[in-house]
Amino acid sequence: xxxxxxxxxxxxxxxxxxxxxxxxxxxxxxxxxxxxxxxxxxxxxxxxxxxxxxxxxxxxxxxxxxxxxxxxxxxxxxxxxxxxxxxxxxxxxxxxxxxxxxxxxxxxxxxxxxxxxxxxxxxxxxxxxxxxxxxxxxxxxxxxxxxxxxxxxxxxxxxxxxxxxxxxxxxxxxxxxxxxxxxxxxxxxxxxxxxxxxxxxxxxxxxxxxxxxxxxxxxxxxxxxxxxxxxxxxxxxxxxxxxxxxxxxxxxxxxxxxxxxxxxxxxxxxxxxxxxxxxxxxxxxxxxxxxxxxxxxxxxxxxxxxxxxxxxxxxxxxxxxxxxxxxxxxxxxxxxxxxxxxxxxxxxxxxxxxxxxx
Ligand SMILES: *Cc1c(COP(=O)(O)O)cnc(C)c1O
Numbered sequence: 001x002x003x004x005x006x007x008x009x010x011x012x013x014x015x016x017x018x019x020x021x022x023x024x025x026x027x028x029x030x031x032x033x034x035x036x037x038x039x040x041x042x043x044x045x046x047x048x049x050x051x052x053x054x055x056x057x058x059x060x061x062x063x064x065x066x067x068x069x070x071x072x073x074x075x076x077x078x079x080x081x082x083x084x085x086x087x088x089x090x091x092x093x094x095x096x097x098x099x100x101x102x103x104x105x106x107x108x109x110x111x112x113x114x115x116x117x118x119x120x121x122x123x124x125x126x127x128x129x130x131x132x133x134x135x136x137x138x139x140x141x142x143x144x145x146x147x148x149x150x151x152x153x154x155x156x157x158x159x160x161x162x163x164x165x166x167x168x169x170x171x172x173x174x175x176x177x178x179x180x181x182x183x184x185x186x187x188x189x190x191x192x193x194x195x196x197x198x199x200x201x202x203x204x205x206x207x208x209x210x211x212x213x214x215x216x217x218x219x220x221x222x223x224x225x226x227x228x229x230x231x232x233x234x235x236x237x238x239x240x241x242x243x244x245x246x247x248x249x250x251x252x253x254x255x256x257x258x259x260x261x262x263x264x265x266x267x268x269x270x271x272x273x274x275x276x277x278x279x280x281x282x283x284x285x286x287x288x289x290x291x292x293x294x295x296x297x298x299x300x301x302x303x304x305x306x307x308x309x310x311x312x313x314x315x316x317x318x319x320x321x322x323x324x325x326x327x328x329x330x331x332x333x334x335x336x337x338x339x340x341x342x343x344x345x346x347x348x349x350x351x352x353x354x355x356x357x358x
Contacts, residue, residue, distance in 0.1 A: 002300035003345060007338045008180040008187075009243065011235035019231035028227065032208070035230035042237055043191065050169040050193040051200040054230060055207055058155045058177025058190035060223045062088035065173040065192055066125075067219075068202045069149045073120035076148075078108040079312040079325040081127035085153045086311045089125060097121070098312040100322040104267040105129065109324075110138035114146075123149040128157040128167060129307075131183075131277040132266055136162060136170040151175065154193070158184045159240050159275035168193045173203075178233060183247075183277045184240050186233035189225050246339035247276035253343055254279055254335065257350030261357060279337035280306070286330040288357065293333055295356035301349055306334040 019035060028034065036054050043052040055061045062084060066075075075089050079098040089096045099116050102109040108126040124143060126134045134152065143150045152170060155177035160167040168174045178189035192203050205212070210220025255265070264282035268274050283289040293303050310329040312319035336349060 002302065003336045003341075003349070004302050005304045005306075005334055005336050006181045007340060008185055009236060009239070009339065011232070011239070015235050016231060019234060020228075023227050023231070030224060030226040032224070033227040033230070035227045035234060036225060039186075039230040039233045039237070042234070046237065046240075047166040047168050047193060050166060050174070050195055051197065053192045053200065053203050053207060054186075054225050054233075055190040055192060055223045056225050057188050058153075058175055058179060059084040059088060060207075060221070061175035061177070061190040061192050062125075062151070062153060063092055064203060064206050064221065064223050065151050065175050066092040066094065066123075068192075068199060068206055069123065069151065069172060071122045071149060073122050074118060075123045075125050076108075076113055076116050076121060077125045077311075078127050078129070079310045079319065079322040080106055080129055080307055080329060081153060081311060082155065082307060083311065083314070084155075085125065085127055086314065086317065090317060094122070095120075096125075096311075096317070096319060098319040098322050098325075100324045101129070101328070103324060105132040105134070105269050106266050106328060107132060107134040108139075110135040110142065113139070113142050117142075117146055117148070121146070121148060123151060125151045125153065127153040127155070128160065130266060130280060131156040131158075131160050131167075131275045133157070133160060133162045133167050133269055133272055135269070136167070140170070155179075155182065155190075156277045157275070158182065158277075159244055161273040162269070163271050169195055172196070173199065178229075183243060183275055184233075184236055186225070186229040186236070189229045189233065243339045244275050247337065250337060250339070250341050250343070250346055251276050251279055253346045254337075254350060257347055258353065261354065276337075278306070279335045280332050281335060282328060283331045283333065289331050289333050292353050292356050295352055296349065299352055301336060301352065303336070304334045305329075305332065308332070 150171035152174040154174040176191040178186040207223030210218040310325040
């Protein structure tokens, strides 16, 4: 049987059917239904009081965030992320300006941000890569001194705490993805989190075509999500601590099994409670990475070059050189990693990697 790099958690079917029965009784399928409202309330409580808007996906959340903050001109961003981080900027008619990542967390290097600020810079859009937090305090300080907005792409960061607070509550807006491949998922889905009531209201309008009933207020788009997706979220949300604990065991087993190899891993920054959302390894060279990838593929074990390419090298948009990101993106490989992954499979995969590199 083939092993994928991720496997979505499915709750007990009866539990989901319980929610479906409610949906059938009410006949209310979407447009801010009771399950969407309940999920938003429970998420807001889980995220130390950040105001959470449930959205159709993490990409539309990024686009709506850029619109809601009225960003124009240049947005300083990271080259080491999923492609949606960059394409959202371009889609909204802004220009991504790449600042290289730092060697430990693989997040944007905050010490290099100021050199990239120009009179056209309106914001910083950074990703908490694999759930490792950006240097949120340094970025907050830079943004305040230069009057810039801050958006975090928190697609990997659900369940992470930093300096005693949910990582998703930093910045003007944090976006999240609840796609089936993420630690907490609603099949498809995403969120915008902000601590500003005013921004939350604006986002609510933007995700609902900009009108309430017959009153029209602003431009908008359809960024809503449905009762069916909310139901999946309500089933999965209480299990997140369980997911994180199980993933931690898988991660620790991989690390123990692979300890004899010369691999690098990202380093968890201080004051962080990590969520174990991915298991990336950094090989010594691209050749070694490809060898491991091919060896595992020959045994029906799928891995993912995540992230590759470095986003300053996209065919339709080229940015300034980012040597650290370019180097890491050639050598990184995400191994199969999910809470239900059998420990015997972890041992087998680790053995195959050791044989490939022997
Ligand atoms: C998954 C992901 C997205 C996109 O989220 P969708 O819900 O799939 O649209 C954006 N940024 C990062 C870093 C991601 O991992």
